[in-house]
Amino acid sequence: MLKLRKWKSILLLMSLTLILTACNGGEEDEGQASSGNGSTISISGSTSVGPLAEKLAAKYMESANVNIEINQIGSSAGITNAINGVSDIGMSSRSLESGEEEEVSPTIIAFDGIVVVTHANNKVKDLTMDEVKKIFTGEITNWKEVGGKDMEIVVVSREDGSGSRDAFQEIVDYSSGELVRNSIIASGNGNIKTTVATNEHAIGFISFEYIDETISTVHINGVEPTAKNVIEGKYPLSRPFLFVHKDLSEESQAFIDFILSEAGQEIAAEAGAIPITEE
């Protein structure tokens, strides 16, 4: 009898933990301000803008007496934080929607190119925009149809709501409903890169900043994905990087001024983004 009671209490405890653990997949961390030396600027949003913002902030904090906190939680969450005042600045890699436009104002801090990537061994180096669309909507399902080996294509896409995905779909011109159903959905640029780098069949898209030698980049309509080609308007897969904000504090304004200055834009170029000054 005693054993049974012990049993029951263990089970009860375990089931309670179970219930609790099963439910906590919910809300993500939101930007939080902490007190430190000087004042704090809290920034949150897009995982595409994030790496660039980190580099800009690191450089800026060397000279200015401010503390900049950056949370990469996705464009929509970042914009929401800016609207709610949870963050001073939201980062977005998609343009604002109608409800959001009235609440916050955008500042373009740089441009980004999106590049279509494949496995490092993939021989296909050039696709037309139409072929890209047909691959992502499932009309083309074998690499041999676009001049590659005779093997199935595995499409890798970002999750619904991602700024990169919205931008990519808008430019390539297909909707979420048209995306091939059995595509792998990966969260974040890094995840797509890893998935594509380890699968010979895969094709995906990432920001310019994430390009490295583990993956092979694809030319679009014969145009190489480079910053120069984006600025000259030749490379079609590009989008603006936005900082969205309400009325700015003095410190935040100074940070944005720094980003838009020549020095800031130089850092942006080093980070793989495309500076706005050369437009």
Add this chain to the structure above:
Amino acid sequence: MPNPSEVKQKNKSNRLKYIMEFISEKLFLICALISVLSLFLIIGFVFFKGSNPFIADGYSFIDFIFGSDWIPSEDKYGIFPMIVASIYATIGALVIGVPIGLLTAIFLSEIAPKPIAKIISPAVQLLAGIPSVLYGVFGLAIIVPFLQNNLGLVKGQSLIAVILVLAIMMLPTIVTVAETAIRAVPKTYREGSLALGASPIGTIFKVVVPAAKSGIMAAIVLGLGRAIGETMAVILVAGNSLIIPTSITDSVRPLTTNIALEMGYAYGTHQEMLFATGIVLFSFILILNFVLAKISSKGGK
């Protein structure tokens, strides 16, 4: 006659004792209430957020459960593929995990010599302590490439990868709970069986295991709960495709993954629909706990 001041002193110390007693009782009560309160807060919050689209915005709950299209940007919310994926993944994990876990538990409690059990037992318990995301990384780095390269799958992120990872993850739960249950079987059962001429293995499967049945069932149900609620490990190896799986090589998106994957970007109805996904998941867990309660109350008879 006792000295009056002494009596006063004694009363005072007694009073102090009662106050301390009272305070500590209340303290315990408050601690107990915190867990119950957080449970209700979570349930309330999830249900409040998740039921909103069906009550306020007029979405159909039937379409939500049985719809096969999940395209938030086009206002289509159907989680049927994910329900199927969750169920398949859990059943698959059970098929692999239960026999291994059960045999391990039997081995540890009945057969293994002490030195060996001393190595295996902590190892199994340590397995339970590994953060789930590490299981996911392991799956992504070892299982997924293995499936791709050695079994010739087009993509390693698949139902079978999820099943393998979940089967490993549920092992510690099954082993520890089942082992406790088997150990709880009175020694006289075994002695009686052996005395009647049954072999040791015969004794284990015909006498000990049936006697520990309810505990073993509880172990399985707990393992099941672990598998169905697991998120981080699954998100990395599932592939997260929105299809109803027709083979174990298809990539899938279980309920948990859907929530974790899209919550970061979701707002408005999309976010509420993710909470609604949480309600469905929660219902699964509730049913499991109900079954568990039934099993353990039966075990008392």
